[in-house]
Amino acid sequence: MCGIFGYIGNNDAFKVVLGGLTRLEYRGYDSWGISTLINQSINTIKSVGSIGSSITDGAGKQKAKVAIGHTRWATHGGVSKNNAHPHASTDNSFVLAQNGIFENFLEVKKELSEKGFKFISETDTEVIVCLIEDIKKNKNLSLKDAAREAFKRLEGRNTIIILDKNGTIYAVKNGSPLVLGTNDAHEYYLSSDALSFSDTVSKIVVIENFQLVEIGGNGPKLFDVQNGKQLSLSWQNLEIAGGEISKGNFEHFMLKEIREQPETIKIAVQMLDEDMLGKLKKSINKSTTVYTIGSGTAGVAAALGAIYLRKIAKINAISLIGAEANEYYNLFKPDDLIIVPSQSGETADVLETLEAVKAKNAKIASFINMPGSTISRISQFPFMANAGPEIAVATTKIFTSQAVWFYLLANFLNGTLEQAKEIALKTSGKLEDWFNSDALGKIENLAEEIINEEDLYLFGKSEYYQIAREGMIKLIEVANIHAHALPSGDLKHYVIAMIQPKVHAIALVPDGDLRSDVLNAVGQIKTRGGTIIGISPASHSEFDYFIEIPKSGDLTAVLAVMPLQLLAYYLALKRKKPIDKPRNIAKSVTVK
Numbered sequence: 001m002c003g004i005f006g007y008i009g010n011n012d013a014f015k016v017v018l019g020g021l022t023r024l025e026y027r028g029y030d031s032w033g034i035s036t037l038i039n040q041s042i043n044t045i046k047s048v049g050s051i052g053s054s055i056t057d058g059a060g061k062q063k064a065k066v067a068i069g070h071t072r073w074a075t076h077g078g079v080s081k082n083n084a085h086p087h088a089s090t091d092n093s094f095v096l097a098q099n100g101i102f103e104n105f106l107e108v109k110k111e112l113s114e115k116g117f118k119f120i121s122e123t124d125t126e127v128i129v130c131l132i133e134d135i136k137k138n139k140n141l142s143l144k145d146a147a148r149e150a151f152k153r154l155e156g157r158n159t160i161i162i163l164d165k166n167g168t169i170y171a172v173k174n175g176s177p178l179v180l181g182t183n184d185a186h187e188y189y190l191s192s193d194a195l196s197f198s199d200t201v202s203k204i205v206v207i208e209n210f211q212l213v214e215i216g217g218n219g220p221k222l223f224d225v226q227n228g229k230q231l232s233l234s235w236q237n238l239e240i241a242g243g244e245i246s247k248g249n250f251e252h253f254m255l256k257e258i259r260e261q262p263e264t265i266k267i268a269v270q271m272l273d274e275d276m277l278g279k280l281k282k283s284i285n286k287s288t289t290v291y292t293i294g295s296g297t298a299g300v301a302a303a304l305g306a307i308y309l310r311k312i313a314k315i316n317a318i319s320l321i322g323a324e325a326n327e328y329y330n331l332f333k334p335d336d337l338i339i340v341p342s343q344s345g346e347t348a349d350v351l352e353t354l355e356a357v358k359a360k361n362a363k364i365a366s367f368i369n370m371p372g373s374t375i376s377r378i379s380q381f382p383f384m385a386n387a388g389p390e391i392a393v394a395t396t397k398i399f400t401s402q403a404v405w406f407y408l409l410a411n412f413l414n415g416t417l418e419q420a421k422e423i424a425l426k427t428s429g430k431l432e433d434w435f436n437s438d439a440l441g442k443i444e445n446l447a448e449e450i451i452n453e454e455d456l457y458l459f460g461k462s463e464y465y466q467i468a469r470e471g472m473i474k475l476i477e478v479a480n481i482h483a484h485a486l487p488s489g490d491l492k493h494y495v496i497a498m499i500q501p502k503v504h505a506i507a508l509v510p511d512g513d514l515r516s517d518v519l520n521a522v523g524q525i526k527t528r529g530g531t532i533i534g535i536s537p538a539s540h541s542e543f544d545y546f547i548e549i550p551k552s553g554d555l556t557a558v559l560a561v562m563p564l565q566l567l568a569y570y571l572a573l574k575r576k577k578p579i580d581k582p583r584n585i586a587k588s589v590t591v592k
């Protein structure tokens with residue numbers, strides 16, 4: 001996973017690409033590099049760390065009109081300047097950056113080594129560079145055709161971008177995303193996502209697998225990688241401008257995005273595509289099983305969604321985790337349906353399962369935030385979250401959009417959509433009031449009190465157990481605190497062994513039928529001297545700390561995620577963690 005960016009136009013190409021990479025930084029941020037073309041010679045600068053850090057090589061001093069860049073999330077070879085992209089050909093006649101994993105690179109590297117190629121980095125990327133060089137020379141092909149031929153040998157999901165010293169940019173796509181953008185000023189951009197284009201881009205083409213884009217002096221051309229035939233470019237208007245990406249008055253994107261949730265919940269209701277829901281309902285009625293699938297937080301949304309579908313719509317819904325779905329591949333049937341909540345719409349683990357789903361002619365519905373994503377495009381029922389750019393690597397607002405969307409879907413199937421929409425809109429209002437109450441201050445104080453905890457336990461039941469899992473993810477990824485989520489009923493089976501005085505546990509306590517089950521676990525912890533942080537619409541005498549959340553029918557559980565998102569945020573802040581770009585985590589995991 002990484003971000004790729006390219007630019008040809010009359011502006012300062014170095015600055016444009018640097019800006020693009022900054023907006024793509026959520027995809028990978030261990031190192032970066034930019035190659036510019038000046039007087040037919042390629043200049044490359046690379047650096048470890050955040051984008052724009054340590055620009056010392058005089059880079060960007062001379063204005064270039066063409067540049068490509070890369071922000072890396074290392075998969076092969078350590079994080080070093082030497083392994084950073086772009087990688088140059090032996091004679092520096094072209095440079096290349098890659099998004100993905102060249103799965104069979106070792107075999108090709110061996111072949112090329114035997115032919116005398118020397119490798120200066122540890123990456124799979126450099127092997128692609130040498131492979132192109134080898135094919136170009138031995139088959140006497142143009143760089144474009146050599147790139148096409150080489151690309152056919154790459155196993156895995158890969159997208160590459162190449163800058164030729166004659167000023168042409170080539171990019172080839174398979175799996176990892178690639179979007180071409182332009183504007184009235186005839187500037188051309190290539191990027192891993194459309195949100196990273198500057199707000200001057202008005203039209204885009206989403207590049208499909210096994211297509212090659214060439215951008216030279218006469219503008220862009222598209223080719224089929226397999227047979228080299230030219231294809232037509234179908235431009236579409238870009239609806240979300242990159243200019244919206246700003247922190248506003250907030251110190252971090254994460255806090256800004258947490259606070260946007262009253263609005264994004266409203267959007268999930270107001271922009272619900274009811275025509276498509278009608279079509280989806282027909283497909284669900286035909287299916288024997290409805291699956292939901294996701295990885296990380298989207299996996300929690302998928303599990304919560306399946307609970308709503310079972311509980312409210314009373315349908316047979318099973319949730320899967322992206323990387324753990326293999327044994328279902330043989331079980332998918334033509335009428336089955338799989339529902340995919342995903343921020344990026346590019347998650348590699350999930351895409352692999354969707355290939356198996358497609359092979360069985362089963363149907364795909366998705367709820368995605370990123371326009372033009374792969375998962376949206378392969379879905380028969382592509383719903384959009386419309387929640388605006390989510391820049392913090394740890395997802396917050398998209399999770400609640402996904403949860404609310406599943407809740408509305410389940411109610412639509414149950415014939416209670418109108419009531420559900422009303423409840424969801426009220427939930428948005430209650431959340432707004434909650435943010436304006438003393439809740440935030442209380443959570444910040446709690447963070448101060450538990451700042452040195454090394455382990456936290458979170459438990460709940462049903463939807464509340466899923467919220468405990470989401471809280472665990474946030475505490476681990478943002479605050480780097482070891483957390484463990486469990487169903488409250490499982491406490492007595494094993495986790496109880498860890499409970500002793502001073503252990504802190506977060507209890508997600510519902511107000512209805514399930515309340516007593518969760519309170520049983522609270523009692524078992526209290527008896528052993530543990531400390532309880534209760535998150536619930538109603539207090540209880542055994543809570544040592546109480547964070548009250550508003551009651552909102554079946555959406556109360558979704559509101560319970562707010563204190564957990566905020567607790568992770570404040571703990572990370574007080575523990576001086578890089579909140580918007582947590583250690584080792586990337587936002588959209590487009591590699592396996």
Ligand code: GLU
Pocket residue numbers: 001002003028071072073074075076077083098099100101102123124125
């Ligand atoms: N496999 C390449 C590397 O490790 C690219 C990784 C990425 O997509 O950032 O450098």
